[in-house]
Amino acid sequence: QQRTVVLAWKLAEVELVREFAGTDPVLLLDDVMSELDAARRAALTSFIEDITQAFITTTNLGYFSAELLEQAHVIELPIEGTRS
Secondary structure (H helix, E strand, O other): OHHHHHHHHHHHHHHHHHHHHOOOOEEEEEOOHHHOOHHHHHHHHHHHHOOOEEEEEOOOHHHOOHHHHHHOOOOOOOOOOOOO
């Protein structure tokens, strides 16, 4: 629950920057999808689709919709000792 509150706070900050600066900030999220249930993942995905610049790390691309992945520039890094 604490992580959900922190995420909500971050997203509120994004909205404040949008409102007062008139531009989107760069959103950085580190493997946040694995911490959320399906409903919250869907809500976050919807929010991310409106962001101009976002850097998101994940261990599972399946958390993201096909539509979002089509819009994104995805970089996959192989785990050391495995083949990509």
